[in-house]
Amino acid sequence: MSPFRDILDAPSFLHCIAFRLETLLMHQPTTQPRPSIYYPYQVFAPWLPSQHPAQERKKVVIAGSGPAGMVTALELARHGVPCVVLTSELQFSQGSRAIVFTRRSMEILQQVGTAERMTENGLPWLYGNSYYRGQRVFRMESQHDTDDRFFPMLNIQQQYMEEYLYEACAAQPLIDFRWGNKVVKVEQKAPVAHVTVDTPEGEYQLDTDWLVAADGGRSDIRTALNLQMEGASYEGFFVIADIKIDLPLPTERFAYFDPDWNPGNTILMHREPHGIWRVDYQLPPGETPEQALRPESLKARINAQLAMIGHAGVPWELDWSSVYSARTLTLPDYVHGRILFTGDAAHLLPIFGVRGANTAFQDAQSLGWQLAFVVKGLASEKLLANHSAERVGAAREIIDEAGKSTRFMAPPSAGFRLLRDAVLSLSLTQAFVRPLYHWRTSRPHAYTHSILNSLGDDNALFKAGPAHGAPPQNIRLGANDFLLDHLGGGFDLLYFTDAAAIPEALQKVVQAARAQGVPLKVIAVGANQPVAGADQTLADAEGHFRQRYGVLANGVAYLLRPDQHICARWLTLDATRLQAALNTALPQ
Known part of the structure; x- marks a missing residue:
């Protein structure tokens, strides 16, 4: 550089x-x-x-x-x-x-x-597997x-x-x-x-x-x-190796803890398209990245991993390898x-x-x-x-969650290693410790305390549905039709009603916002016929949409930001509350 x-x-x-x-x-x-x-x-x-x-x-x-x-x-x-x-x-x-x-x-x-x-x-995949001493001890x-x-x-x-x-x-x-x-x-x-x-x-x-x-x-x-x-860096290194190999294993995550060929360390495996498998393995203390990436080192360790999972001798070809450390x-x-x-x-x-x-x-x-x-x-x-x-x-x-996973995968001290090894040992016979293997998968952040969230809405009164700052819950509307297919490009107002029209006062607020250049779409949910004043109407004959969003009556509404996160929701919505929510979401 x-x-x-x-x-x-x-x-x-x-x-x-x-x-x-x-x-x-x-x-x-x-x-x-x-x-x-x-x-x-x-x-x-x-x-x-x-x-x-x-x-x-x-x-x-x-x-x-x-x-x-x-x-x-x-x-x-x-x-x-x-x-x-x-x-x-x-x-x-x-x-x-x-x-x-x-x-x-x-x-x-x-x-x-x-x-x-x-x-x-x-x-696509659903499951993650954790193994210790040849036994699957947790399935996510x-x-x-x-x-x-x-x-x-x-x-x-x-x-x-x-x-x-x-x-x-x-x-x-x-x-x-x-x-x-x-x-x-x-x-x-x-x-x-x-x-x-x-x-x-x-x-x-x-x-x-x-x-x-x-x-x-x-x-x-x-x-x-x-x-x-700000934060922490961990001393341990992991090798990433992509190999082309034919393995009769499903598309799932495989994690192996403390294997005989790499004691105290962790190995991860993922299937990729085009016959490629990703193998991640932790290096023992003191080994440099340069040493780890030598062809003889890569070959020995990948062969040892394949042998451990019962596929010794299966031919493979290396496509790419690298080294990373957790930060x-x-x-x-x-x-x-x-x-x-x-x-x-x-x-x-x-x-x-x-x-x-x-x-x-x-x-x-x-x-x-x-x-x-x-x-x-x-x-x-x-x-x-x-x-x-x-x-x-x-x-x-994420740092808080990922730090827990990192400390389990690659214990940074003798104390953490002692705790991790105790979990490994107990997991062979005690089911209650096995969820500790969960890798705390990435999830969308909820902007619960965002300044864009409305302070005068009914968020705290809802019994279900996505709350302040959360991304929306997708809803299946048809065989190949979903709620998120209809959102995006601006603010979205979901208005739950089976009436013939959106209230005139709300329509005036929407029109005024659009006149100022604010992209705002109104989606009526629940009616079987188009609703006047709405840009789109989504039927909800069985009430499934309303159930998932905690809607018990007409007039309930959600306001979604252009990134689809919720910034306001109301059990009853009037023009004053809608205008206040828009003002909050677009600080001047």
């Missing part, structure tokens, strides 16, 4: 913040396709400044084209905001990396148009019912996910995607960020109202600004002047419980709509402060 020059001194972000990476030569990303035995890497042509006119000031520039960067771009485009995406490479990331995607991630990807391809090519079953369009988990390699997101970006005229463009300098002079971008033919300048730092766990932007993360870290604030941090640039989370890309999708969905509303003048910059508070809170919740 290129060293940094000194960060320029400045009294505040509002005056000047600058950094620069030393560049002895023009940026020259590799033009050789990455090696893979199953994924055909494509090398894209770089975006070169000589082939384009002088650059005008941009609304948003996104540095980084991983999951967080591309989903942010697609969310901005959904709300009508153009952006530029800069990526230093000329091809998708190497290796499978993130491979397990949660139901909520799939719901977010549905909003940006890539869920169908993920579902067509991925492997993820919740799944007929109201869910997507399975709790879907396995597919990150390259495919990036491919689908990129193709969605390329099809979107509001997204200017630039391969081979590396951010090497940023200077902030409110209200503009001056960005210097290096390319294979040299540098050019790009001014933007907002720079989104989505440049990954080794974020150059974060490092150059000398921003410190539970976050920036305390994701907004720094005109720079907004998201994804791994904002936090570093352990992969146990599939928290990496899945958290990045939630970050991007949150940032996308709130930044779009600020750019369009529909809310003040308080909305970005709210985004930071909500997502920092989510990261800290």
Whole structure:
């Protein structure tokens, strides 16, 4: 990695913040396709400044084209905001990396148009298995019912996910995607960020109202600004190895604790598409990543694992390997002047419980709509402060949960190891300790304390249904028709009624909000015929929708934010309460 020059001194972000990476030569990303035995890497042509006119000031520039960067771009485009995406490479990331995607991630990807391809090519699953001394001591079953369009988990390699997101970006005229463009300098002079971008033919300048730092766990932007993360790093290392092998095992998670060939440590296995299996194994203390990735070391350990599960001698071929360590870290604030941090640039989370890309999708969905509303003048910059508070809170919740899983998988001290070993031993005969194996799977964060939640609604009086800050409960409406198919793109007001029309006073509030540019859709639920004043009517002949949402009478309503999280719900709704909730959700 290129060293940094000194960060320029400045009294505040509002005056000047600058950094620069030393560049002895023009940026020259590799033009050789990455090696893979199953994924055909494509090398894209770089975006070169000589082939384009002088650059005008941009609304948003996104540095980084991983999951967080591309989903942010697609969310901005959904709300009508153009952006530029800069990526230093000329091809998708190497290796499978993130491979397990949660139901909520799939719901977010549905909003940006890539869920169908993920579902067509991925492997869904429900169960996770934990083994100790050859005995299965715990079997996790993820919740799944007929109201869910997507399975709790879907396995597919990150390259495919990036491919689908990129193709969605390329099809979107509001997204200017630039391969081979590396951010090497940023200077902030409110209200503009001056960005210097290096390319294979040299540098050019790009001014933007907002720079989104989505440049990954080794974020150059974060490092150059000398921003410190809070949390803990764990000393243990894990090897990731993707192998092509034919194993007669289902698509489930397999975890093996304290095996004879790797005493005291943990091994994880996942099936991936195209005959690939992911093997994660913990290294003994003192072994370096370089030693662990030697071909003879990889071969010996993978063979030992295959032998342990009864498949010794089955031929396999290595596709990719890497080493990672568990970290539970976050920036305390994701907004720094005109720079907004998201994804791994904002936090570093352990992969146990599939928290990496899945958290990045939630970050991007949150940032996308709130930044779009600020750019369009529909809310003040308080909305970005709210985004930071909500997502920092989510990261800290994840850190607390993931820390428990990490300490069980890789005990950081003799005391933790003693406790973990006691659980392992007892689990062979005592059922009550076995749930301690649960890996606390990633789940969507509920923004329970968000400043966008209405203070004057009836949230506390509901007996069922999604509460303040929670994502919506999907509802099956037909054979291939679900509630979330009809939400998104703005605020959604779910109004439960079998009357012929939405009350006139509510219609006036909706019309006034739309006149100010606020996207607000009204969905009437329960009537068999179209309801006047509603943009759409969803029948609920059997009352299932109303039951899941705690609706006992006409006039109950839910207000959903553009990311579908609940910001208000009422047992009875009038115009004054609706206007107050909209004012709260769009701080001025």
